[in-house]
Amino acid sequence: MSAIRNVFDVLATKAEAAIPIQDSDYTDEATGLLMCGKCHTPKQCRPFPDSDIAVYCLCVCMKADDDAMRERLRRNEIEQRRNICFHGSDLIGTVFADDDGKAPTLTKTCKAYAENVTGVNSRDWLLLWGDCGTGKSFMAACIANAAIDAGMTARFITVSEIEQHLWNSPDKAAVYDEMNRTGLLVIDDFGCERRTDYMDEIKFNLIDGRLRSGKPCVITSNLTLNDFAAPVDLTQKRIISRIFERAKTFHVQGDDRRFAALKSRAEQSSSSEK
Ligand SMILES: [Zn+2]
Structure with a gap:
């Protein structure tokens, strides 16, 4: 003893x-x-x-202080991850609780995807395609925030922003590595960037690298299924076939909600002026 x-x-x-x-x-x-x-x-x-x-x-009051300090550290870590994910985007505070419920099937699909990604370490991809302003980016941001709240890392980014990162970074491989390491990658507005061989190369590297990482990815796009089905050249075909290898697709329909919100604000201001 x-x-x-x-x-x-x-x-x-x-x-x-x-x-x-x-x-x-x-x-x-x-x-x-x-x-x-x-x-x-x-x-x-x-x-x-x-x-x-x-x-x-630890006595009870010290244990409570200790728990509170751990919770503060956890929340700080989450907010840091959120800032990195959205890097200045207005969508940083976008959560499912803010959804207006006008597209219940879309909401259900995105919530189920978020639960799957955060719960079972899913490899699934989700492609949200449809017209401008129908809420695709909003929903993708909700998914990213849900992932961060569940303790994952995430990035919400456009191909043009990745091009900027590549332009500014001496280490191109590190930029792609970062996109492959993150727990959930959201590529917003895919297909709206200018079409050049250079941009196509970035898109292919991004999509191919992410697919190989075995991690989940959400893509939003204004392209139609016809656009996806009829790629203009072989490079486009390779990029699109890689996306469809893993992605479930969802057609986001409805009115342009941004236009509706602007119209409603304009009507409110004109009625308040009367
Ligand atoms: Zn005590």
Whole structure:
């Protein structure tokens, strides 16, 4: 037992340093354990029932402080991840709770995708395609925020922004690595970037690398299924066939919600001026 006692003596010294003793702390007469003068719960416990060895532990109020500090650190980490993900985009605060419910099937699909991605480490891809302003980016941002809230990393980015990163970075491979490492990649407005061989190469590297990483990806696009079905050249065909290898597609329909919101604001301001 003396070897064990020596080990505990060393641990006890370390624990004592980590658990500050306050003037108000006292020894419980019945158990001989040190008690917290604030919450009146033990600051010591006996790991072996048949031994008088006592080790320091967190009392209830110190445990609560410790939990609160861990929660603050966790939230800070999440907010840092959110800032990195959205890098200045207005969509940073976009969550499912803000959904107006006008497209229930879209909402259901995106929520199910988010739950799947955060719950079972899914490799699935989701392609949201349809007209401008129908809520594709909004929903993709909701998915990214849900992933971040669940402890994942995510990036919400356009191909043009990746081109900018590549332009500014001396290490091109590191830019692609970052996109492949992130837990969830959202490529917003795919297909709206200018068509050049250089941009096609970026798109292929991005899509191909992500597919090889085995990680999930959400793509939003104004392209139609006809556009996807009739690529203009071999490079486009390769890019599109890689996307369809993994992606489930969802046709996002409806009125232009951004136009509707502008119209509603304009009507409100004109009625308030009357
Ligand atoms: Zn206490």
